[in-house]
Amino acid sequence: MTMEFAGKTAISGIGATEFSKESGRSTLRLAVEACDAAIQDAGLQPADIDAIVTFTVDVNHEIDVARSLGIPELTHFSRIHHSGGAACGTIHQAAMAVHSGACKNVLVYRAFNERSEQRFGTGVQDRAANSDPMEVDFGWSSPFGLLTPASWVAMFAARYMHEYGATSEDFGRISVADRKHAANNPKAFFYEKPITLEEHQQSRWIVKPLHLLDCCQESDGGQALVVTSLDRARDGRHAPAVITSAAQGSGEDQQMMKSYYRSEITSIPEMGLCARQLWDDSGLCADDIDAAIFYDHFTPLVLPQLEEFGFCARGEAKDFVKDGNLELGGRLPINTNGGQLGEAYIHGMNGIAEGVRLIRGESTNQPEKSDRVLVTAGTAVPTSALLLSGDA
Amino acid sequence: MSDFLASLREFVGNRGAPEPARDPVNQPMIRHWCDAMEDGNPLYTDPEAASRSVHGGVVAPPTMLNAWTMLGLIPRPTLPGNDQDPQSGALARLDAAGFTSVVATNSDHEYARYLRPGDHIAGTLELLDVSEEKQTALGTGHFVTTQTTYHDQHGEMVGAMRFVILKFKPGTGRGSASAGEGPPPPRPLRPRPGISSDSRFFWDGVQADELRIQQCTSCGTLHHPPVVRCPRCGSYELGYQVASGRGTVYSSVEVHHPQVPGFDYPVVVGLVELEEGTRLLTELVDIDPERVEIGMPVEVAFEEVEPARDGNPGWKLPLFRAARPARATETLGFEDVEVGAQLAPCPIPITTTRIVACAIASRDYQDVHHDRALAIQRGSPDIFMNILTSSGLSSRYITDWAGPEATLRNLSIRLGAPNYPGDCMTMYGEVTSKELQGGVGVVGVAFRGTNRLGHHVTGTTELVLPVAGGAGA
Numbered sequence A: 001m002t003m004e005f006a007g008k009t010a011i012s013g014i015g016a017t018e019f020s021k022e023s024g025r026s027t028l029r030l031a032v033e034a035c036d037a038a039i040q041d042a043g044l045q046p047a048d049i050d051a052i053v054t055f056t057v058d059v060n061h062e063i064d065v066a067r068s069l070g071i072p073e074l075t076h077f078s079r080i081h082h083s084g085g086a087a088c089g090t091i092h093q094a095a096m097a098v099h100s101g102a103c104k105n106v107l108v109y110r111a112f113n114e115r116s117e118q119r120f121g122t123g124v125q126d127r128a129a130n131s132d133p134m135e136v137d138f139g140w141s142s143p144f145g146l147l148t149p150a151s152w153v154a155m156f157a158a159r160y161m162h163e164y165g166a167t168s169e170d171f172g173r174i175s176v177a178d179r180k181h182a183a184n185n186p187k188a189f190f191y192e193k194p195i196t197l198e199e200h201q202q203s204r205w206i207v208k209p210l211h212l213l214d215c216c217q218e219s220d221g222g223q224a225l226v227v228t229s230l231d232r233a234r235d236g237r238h239a240p241a242v243i244t245s246a247a248q249g250s251g252e253d254q255q256m257m258k259s260y261y262r263s264e265i266t267s268i269p270e271m272g273l274c275a276r277q278l279w280d281d282s283g284l285c286a287d288d289i290d291a292a293i294f295y296d297h298f299t300p301l302v303l304p305q306l307e308e309f310g311f312c313a314r315g316e317a318k319d320f321v322k323d324g325n326l327e328l329g330g331r332l333p334i335n336t337n338g339g340q341l342g343e344a345y346i347h348g349m350n351g352i353a354e355g356v357r358l359i360r361g362e363s364t365n366q367p368e369k370s371d372r373v374l375v376t377a378g379t380a381v382p383t384s385a386l387l388l389s390g391d392a
Numbered sequence B: 001m002s003d004f005l006a007s008l009r010e011f012v013g014n015r016g017a018p019e020p021a022r023d024p025v026n027q028p029m030i031r032h033w034c035d036a037m038e039d040g041n042p043l044y045t046d047p048e049a050a051s052r053s054v055h056g057g058v059v060a061p062p063t064m065l066n067a068w069t070m071l072g073l074i075p076r077p078t079l080p081g082n083d084q085d086p087q088s089g090a091l092a093r094l095d096a097a098g099f100t101s102v103v104a105t106n107s108d109h110e111y112a113r114y115l116r117p118g119d120h121i122a123g124t125l126e127l128l129d130v131s132e133e134k135q136t137a138l139g140t141g142h143f144v145t146t147q148t149t150y151h152d153q154h155g156e157m158v159g160a161m162r163f164v165i166l167k168f169k170p171g172t173g174r175g176s177a178s179a180g181e182g183p184p185p186p187r188p189l190r191p192r193p194g195i196s197s198d199s200r201f202f203w204d205g206v207q208a209d210e211l212r213i214q215q216c217t218s219c220g221t222l223h224h225p226p227v228v229r230c231p232r233c234g235s236y237e238l239g240y241q242v243a244s245g246r247g248t249v250y251s252s253v254e255v256h257h258p259q260v261p262g263f264d265y266p267v268v269v270g271l272v273e274l275e276e277g278t279r280l281l282t283e284l285v286d287i288d289p290e291r292v293e294i295g296m297p298v299e300v301a302f303e304e305v306e307p308a309r310d311g312n313p314g315w316k317l318p319l320f321r322a323a324r325p326a327r328a329t330e331t332l333g334f335e336d337v338e339v340g341a342q343l344a345p346c347p348i349p350i351t352t353t354r355i356v357a358c359a360i361a362s363r364d365y366q367d368v369h370h371d372r373a374l375a376i377q378r379g380s381p382d383i384f385m386n387i388l389t390s391s392g393l394s395s396r397y398i399t400d401w402a403g404p405e406a407t408l409r410n411l412s413i414r415l416g417a418p419n420y421p422g423d424c425m426t427m428y429g430e431v432t433s434k435e436l437q438g439g440v441g442v443v444g445v446a447f448r449g450t451n452r453l454g455h456h457v458t459g460t461t462e463l464v465l466p467v468a469g470g471a472g473a
Helices: A027-041 A062-069 A083-100 A133-138 A149-164 A168-182 A197-202 A269-282 A299-308 A349-360 B003-009 B027-037 B047-051 B090-096 B200-207 B352-361 B372-377 B387-402
Strands: A009-016 A051-055 A076-080 A106-113 A205-208 A220-229 A241-249 A291-293 A372-376 A383-389 B101-111 B122-130 B140-151 B157-168 B212-216 B238-242 B246-255 B267-274 B279-283 B297-306 B315-322 B342-349 B407-415 B424-437 B440-451 B454-465
Touching (some): A009 A349, A027 A220, A051 A062, A051 A083, A083 A220, A083 A241, A083 A349, A149 A299, A149 B267, A241 A269, A241 A349, A269 A299, A291 A349, B101 B140, B200 B212, B279 B315, B315 B342, B315 B424, B342 B387, B387 B440
Antiparallel strands (some): A009 A241, A205 B246, A372 A383, B101 B157, B122 B140, B140 B157, B246 B297, B424 B440
């Protein structure tokens, strides 16, 4: 083990609001409700929390969350950058902070009214054309009509299809697996609403080659988790989900959503960097993984994730995703909560919670064996990944 | 049938006197035509190359057929009382009744043989039909169909043309009423880029019609998007190289949703790999989305997306089009062509210069093809391309694909959306038939030229291609 926190820290509590299209309450309220539930789930009191980690893009201030929850003192607070790429990075950060002695119980949250207030899918056309680095960056794409996350990802997908012969149906199989699992998850927005591959194919174009059903939903909701030492987690209400490893990754010539200028654009080097760290650190490999939660804001980028983690060779994910391999009972059940396509889009954080449920044996789509679970964060951005295990 | 229509149809079947061309077929007019059409086929202008060809010498572009007998700048006076002549009969009556504007809609050429310098042809006009009065987008009018048969000085029939024109009353079109209510509202603007002192050179370059790629002045490495320090050699001395503007499509997408003002959907966005090696994100314009392919050659077009207005300078973006396909220097063999084969798309930028140069090269002095003020006065937003140019550019597209010795037997076109300056017409074609006719290989091609308003021209042609081991064309 090169990462000292690995195997010595754990997720001890999870909590979420309902997932909806219109929460009817403020994002701060969603954050606090989710955190309240996670603290209770961990068997702690608010006063036991002494650190908070969230996303840079989360609009809820740590101090406001702490105030409403009645957390008196914080000895560590930090934020992780790069939108959905931050998801597993928050756990990584929290584990490092705990292991370093900076704090004992870290509250991690992400909450937004992403559907009813701030829709990401509408794009970035209204941004100011000033000299801020982010606006300069958008300047290379927005004037040409590439304005939305779907469009940024579609550019990778088109090249991936060209190089490896993957088809829209191969992307569709991700969506079908997610929706099948969501159909059996009462918390999922698409509970009892599975789809067929034909329905995927017939759904309208958003950005060709992406159909509507290649794109995750937009959701209102909040998700929180509690990270602590493995020893303290053993005193909690649930069996600990051990942080076997966690890593962040940013690759060469990394750009936000548009790393189009690398020698090739069909792999995800930053995810490959996370994979390398997880496997090197844990001594495990793809064959050891029982289930996975892959970040699925858009289906096409699930395929190269399978390749980066070594579940199949480069360009062969289109074959791996066939024959129900990704569904319950298959070689690698993925996104057993329904993923962001089926359950909710909470920037990957609901996927980490599902990873914890799989370790606890509490998923509504519980595989026969789920001792080791892989969770990934946002693709096409600097990202992160997480390996969870049962407490041996 | 109205009395007026009956009076027009009295002339149907009438034939005028043979009208000799003012000049014999000659090299200067051919050269002028080829310059204006950008038709590089050497068989039209290069005696040495032409002498080795199936023609044995220089020939005129076939689509010049009716250019030779055009009236020229000073029109011939009509001959009163010559009821045999459709020109002075039915057309004069239409003029007298207020149907004074004219626009050509169809041209069907048949070529018995290619013309050579020295041929002196004459055209004989016959009235085939006058339609009922129709309300069209341009105005109220009658479609007049004529047939002109062309003979050389020896009486040999060399070709024929079926021609349809619309004679209409100016100011009666659908757009006419609103034309007086001021200019259309300005187009919503696209997002402007954020620009910093590190990226300004790129956008300044675009405004000067230069595609600039950042280049390290120490080690020469190119960077895009720009960096502030060369990561390769560590230098802060960064300049730029002006790119050729040529590249290939590395990836592309078709944006359908959501729709943002300022763009025409679907928007085709391409990631272009430039010849110099760096990539650039851009919009691929003037191309059917389904014809965009990874690997397709493209070239830059600096498009003014915000016109200069009220003293503010305009704003340009580096958009990309399909590259003009290279002109084939070898003629395709009949055996090499397959039915269903697609011709590479060919964009043709429409400029005022091209419209005027081609109109004059085809001896068409209708004011709507060269005089903007008069064109606007007649209810058109600008000057527009004449039908002989549409024929000439169509034949150029076909022979640039099939090769210099591909010989056209006929060319039929129908016009739709006008070609106005500032637009771009992209030609598309597909092989529709292939047949050996008495040992001669005849290939049918359907083609169209599409601009931003719709299909400008749709047409068909039959061409003769050499047959392996046979007599060829």
